[in-house]
Amino acid sequence: MIMFSGVNQETKEIEEFSIEEVYYVDLFKPKTTAKNGILQYHTRRGTFLGLVTLEDIAWYWRDFGFYALDSVNVINANNIVCIKEDTFSATAIFDDGSTTSVSKKRLHLIEHLNIPRKCPS
Incomplete structure (x- = not known):
């Protein structure tokens, strides 16, 4: 099983989720990030943002x-x-x-x- 880590948009906590739980992936584009945006995973447990920086x-x-x-x-x-x-x-x-x-x-x-x-x- 392939696992990912992301920040749960509701709880703001980092959680793991499996690739099987992902419904679709799109780009979250806050005004302060690069023009390409951040990978946003929509799953049966909610929406997660991928970790993209060392910070x-x-x-x-x-x-x-x-x-x-x-x-x-x-x-x-x-x-x-x-x-x-x-x-x-x-x-x-x-x-x-x-x-x-x-x-x-x-x-x-x-x-x-x-x-x-x-x-x-």
């Missing part, structure tokens, strides 16, 4: 461990194995060896998680 993901997925730790990504802190730091930068390292950048100024957001700052060699 959306950071806000609506925050309760699931996601943090805006850099201006170019949103990171699931639950999957960080360690943080590698040098003088000028920081990098989040995941269990499969993949990495992404972390702003050193935003590391305080995840200090309470006690993620190791030294990575195994």
Whole structure:
């Protein structure tokens, strides 16, 4: 089953819904967004707007461990194995060896998680 996440237009909460629940998809065009609009899913459980920006993901997925730790990504802190730091930068390292950048100024957001700052060699 293919699942999507979206913001329920009635409750303003993020919810998952299956592709089987979708009646149709059109574009929601608020005045402040790009001319192409935002995907709007009409389902048997209501209307959902797709998440389209990093800010959306950071806000609506925050309760699931996601943090805006850099201006170019949103990171699931639950999957960080360690943080590698040098003088000028920081990098989040995941269990499969993949990495992404972390702003050193935003590391305080995840200090309470006690993620190791030294990575195994």
